Amino acid sequence: MSEQTAQHYARLASTYDELWTYDPDHIRQFSRAMIDALRLIPSDAIADIGCGTGLYTRALCEDLRPARPVLCVDPTPAMLDQLPASPGLRPLLASAEDLASGHVGLPTAGPLDAVIMKESIHHVPDRRGVVAGLTSMLSRHGRILVVMLPTTISHPLFRAAHDRFEELQPEPDEIADLLAAAGLRASVSYRTFHVTVDRARYVHMLESRYMSVLDEFSESELAAGIEQFRRAYRDDPVIRFDDHFAFVTGWVRPG
Numbered sequence: 174m175s176e177q178t179a180q181h182y183a184r185l186a187s188t189y190d191e192l193w194t195y196d197p198d199h200i201r202q203f204s205r206a207m208i209d210a211l212r213l214i215p216s217d218a219i220a221d222i223g224c225g226t227g228l229y230t231r232a233l234c235e236d237l238r239p240a241r242p243v244l245c246v247d248p249t250p251a252m253l254d255q256l257p258a259s260p261g262l263r264p265l266l267a268s269a270e271d272l273a274s275g276h277v278g279l280p281t282a283g284p285l286d287a288v289i290m291k292e293s294i295h296h297v298p299d300r301r302g303v304v305a306g307l308t309s310m311l312s313r314h315g316r317i318l319v320v321m322l323p324t325t326i327s328h329p330l331f332r333a334a335h336d337r338f339e340e341l342q343p344e345p346d347e348i349a350d351l352l353a354a355a356g357l358r359a360s361v362s363y364r365t366f367h368v369t370v371d372r373a374r375y376v377h378m379l380e381s382r383y384m385s386v387l388d389e390f391s392e393s394e395l396a397a398g399i400e401q402f403r404r405a406y407r408d409d410p411v412i413r414f415d416d417h418f419a420f421v422t423g424w425v426r427p428g
């Protein structure tokens with residue numbers, strides 16, 4: 174993990190859940206969409222890699238009630254510290270690379286039936302190696318879900334932030350190609366979540382650099398961007414936008 178990414182999440186960890194819970198229903202809907210996409214069942218051995226504070230993992234566990242604890246993997250100690258102590262959640266301090274390379278062993282008895290990576294793949298430089306390594310840890314019912322934003326997003330960021338995001342974000346099709354190259358049956362689909370957030374709250378989110386792309390800007394650049402945002406939305410006390418997510422899945426082929 175780069176120093177900038179490590180610092181970003183160390184700084185954000187204690188307020189992460191508050192910053193991202195602008196709509197509690199959204200978290201519930203999202204975790205259901207992930208359960209559906211992987212057709213998860215309670216007997217699956219599940220790992221959430223780059224789980225962060227477990228904001229979505231918790232909702233998934235409440236819905237699915239898995240028989241075994243979900244393995245919650247993240248390389249940022251401060252994020253993982255926010256994971257509530259629960260028999261349903263098993264924390265593991267490691268990066269996707271650590272796990273995929275075997276540098277950190279899988280602490281579960283058997284292989285994994287389901288791997289979720291929600292909004293963490295863009296932090297992984299060696300995506301090919303990680304996808305291949307994680308694929309080798311799957312059972313014969315195994316499947317992987319990579320949830321990621323597309324390169325063009327409708328979040329009401331300022332122009333420079335959109336441009337930088339486009340430069341940094343990998344393409345969902347690129348991830349699907351890596352899953353296919355690892356031998357999985359890969360596909361990409363899109364889900365749209367309608368977001369409603371108070372303008373004042375969104376300004377606070379921008380000021381807190383709630384997305385890692387906002388760390389790409391100096392204090393003065395961010396202030397100028399927020400001013401641009403305020404001007405653009407001066408007549409809207411409530412901001413509405415469609416949050417489109419790519420759900421990239423890979424399934425172990427039968428036989």
Ligand SMILES: C[S@@+](CC[C@H](N)C(=O)[O-])C[C@H]1O[C@@H](n2cnc3c(N)ncnc32)[C@H](O)[C@@H]1O
Binds near residue numbers: 223224246267293
């Ligand atoms: C945007 S947060 C997403 C957290 C959680 N999945 C969610 O949706 O709320 C990205 C997470 O990826 C983690 N991360 C950064 N580099 C990583 C890596 N190389 N392998 C796995 N996770 C990583 C960060 O520590 C952070 O918790």
